[in-house]
Amino acid sequence: MITKQHAEDIARKLRAIIDKRASAHDRALIYHEDKLIAHFGIRRGSNRNIPHDYIPKEIHMSPRDTKQLAECSITSQQWIQRLKEKGIILDA
């Protein structure tokens, strides 16, 4: 299970900018070379164990790899590389 804690760790690791305009979810905006490449929602609230199993879809990763990204087995550079391979990020 991907939790809110994982979501926050991923946002921090990918240096996301947090947008707070929505009422229930903050949106973590992820940029690469000044382009917005992905964003995902983080539920508001103090419970860090709230499930966030939709995040893998929004960052284009499998649930297993998303957890590894949160737990530092996968680096942000590796994540960028995978998105390039998928065409989510285009080389300049």
Next chain:
Amino acid sequence: MQALKTRQKHYDYRLEAWPEIGQCEPSGQLFGKVGEFFSVSPDWEAQVSGLLASLTHDVAQAWHRTAPMQTILNETLLLKQRVTALEEAASVIVPITSLVPFDYELVKPVMAVVKQEHGSYVATFFDANLSASGDTDVEAIINLKDTLVSSLEILLEHSETRLGPAMLRQKATLLEFVRHK
């Protein structure tokens, strides 16, 4: 049991009456001598064998009676677990036809898929790859509406040169469904 009863009745520890080493005698005669102290039934071996056979038979019969029941119980437990997992994994399609109270309206219905996951509900609009969660299915849908609107606003605030390919697709999809009032 007869052999044991006899043994309990006659019991004598007189050491001088025990055979000396090297003076072991065939079992028939030994039984005669041992009988002076223990009065063990001469056919005790056959009796014990019979008791063990009877016990084995009773255990086997009890096993054959209870094993099928235990198997049924185990299978039932497994089935219950699978049904619970299936119920939790079941998803429902919810058409969203309004974006009230936001200043946006839907050009056409958004088909949201609502699913229960780990005690929460997640509503997903797959076309735009957007999801939101809530403590109830209703809450998840309300939060998805909020997510649709806020995501579109964020995307519209970026020029197209500042959006990656996935974000351009998402923006195009949202604009097909959502417009400002």
